[in-house]
Amino acid sequence: MRSRSHLRDWWAALPPAAGGAVMAAGILSVGLELTGRHLLSLAALAVSALLWLLLAADFTVRLAVDRGRFRAEADTPAALTAVAATTVLGTRLSQLGRQDAAAALLALAALIWPGLLLAVVRHWRRRMPGVVFLGCVATQGLAVLAAALATVHRLDWLARAALACFCLGIVLYALALRHFDFHEVLRGAGDHWVAGGSLAITALAAARLAASPAGAGGPAHTVLRAAALTALALSLVWYAVLLAAEVRSPRPGYDVRRWSTVFPLGMTATACLTAAPVTGVAALGPLGGVLLWVAVGACALTCAAFLRSRRPARPRPR
Template sequence: MATGIVSIALRLAGVMWAARGLLVITAALWVVLVVTFCGLLADGSRRDELSVPAILTSVAGTGVLGNGIALSGHAVTAVVPLVIAFGLWMFLLPRVLRRLKRRLPGAAYLVTVATQSVVVLAATLADLLPAHLLTWPAGTLLALGLGLYVFVLSRFDFRQLYRGSGDHWVLAGSLSISALASARVTNAAGDPRPLEWLTFAVLGVALAWYAVLVVCEVLVPRPRYDPRRWSTVFPLGMTAASAMTAGAVCSLPWLGTLGKVLLWPAVAAWLVVGAGAIRQAVAASRS
């Protein structure tokens, strides 16, 4: 998810060589994800892992990869990830929702991220192929994703803002992808004006949460590496991509400029977290 969205944001900013390189890495990581997921299905003792929010990264990761493929000029090929992502979403989302309780962590917002990742890919293909029949289903899922966000927000443990290990950033990232989904549906729809206002509103709230989370990180630094920090990189990249897309769709150059500014903290975070992941992997292999 994190690598894929940074790749897309770099493509939107015109940094093509880096975007292509990260897309290749995303595809390789997706293959690892497929192998892992198949292992969960085959191992009956691990079936409970199919009901935790983190499993929805399989949906979001597939959707992000599909968008990268579509935007690189292979829209027909991206139909395959759309079918896979939608099938996974139908299979996994009910299982995860049944297990959600009170005082939820940031990972619970993946119910929105997964839903909107399907919306973004469907709306992108509706515009590129074209396949306008996908526009209305995408709009319906967009509304469902926003409803799921409100549901999780009502149960979210806000102590995660200063205790979380990285996934608390999905609080903002799930709104950022919702804004991106709204912008993509706006671009595919014939009468976009109401959706433009929705895009502005959702992106505005996402940016507000972004600012709050930055302040919390400054007040309560958490410098140690944790795998959940990839869930911090994803919202940073997603907010940049959402702002650039919304700026282009709604003809607001300043919003596109903001997205380009926000891209570089996302790239820096990707490099830092990636270095931490490599260092941990090397230490684990030595031990």
């Protein structure tokens, strides 16, 4: 009975940032599938889908029962993990061939995205943590999923909508960069990695668009290829800087925002793997494979830290 009550209290206390765990598992599933690790990919997909259902139920309950808390949390950048997590899960389902389910998730994400984005942007302030980049991540997540479905179904209008989201995502990144507190690089709790991860998903969106009806050939394909390479190069620079900062200032304790470290690591790897055949830069493939296992290792460490944090404190000897 006590354990059930403890689980209920834990669920009620889940912050919006918990959506980062859905995003982390989802993008690892995409990357593992790209490298042929089908069973591991399906396991990560199962975890992502289960967590998404849990958080979707929590989102619905708060909307129906606790409007005050819902409105307060909807104003925070972390609320946009609801959109980003939905698009990442949808992208993996599209990769699996479940196009109807992916389309339903795209419609859901597109439905909640404008209201959450406007609420979040209106409350931006100076010197914000890395979650400020989630506006870009959520918007580029829509671009990635829409481009994937547009490619499968050969839908020009959906490809153009994806291109519009891609362009808006770049603008949102530039605006977020102005509000980001660069001191977070050395003291952030994990979400500071989104500064680089948002560029990685921008590169992924450009690569997907380059293969879609919006960029199948001509100048559009050339521009999107260049955008993918530029965004990916910048994300790798961020990767190196943030990794060096972690070595200089280790932060070993568990924090829910650490899932927002795992997601950018996995996203950078996936962007490399996806961009390699589109851009013709073959070296990105092996690099993506190495970075993917770095992301898997970071996920395992974060899981271990989470389990340690759930252990009851030992009573001190008298």
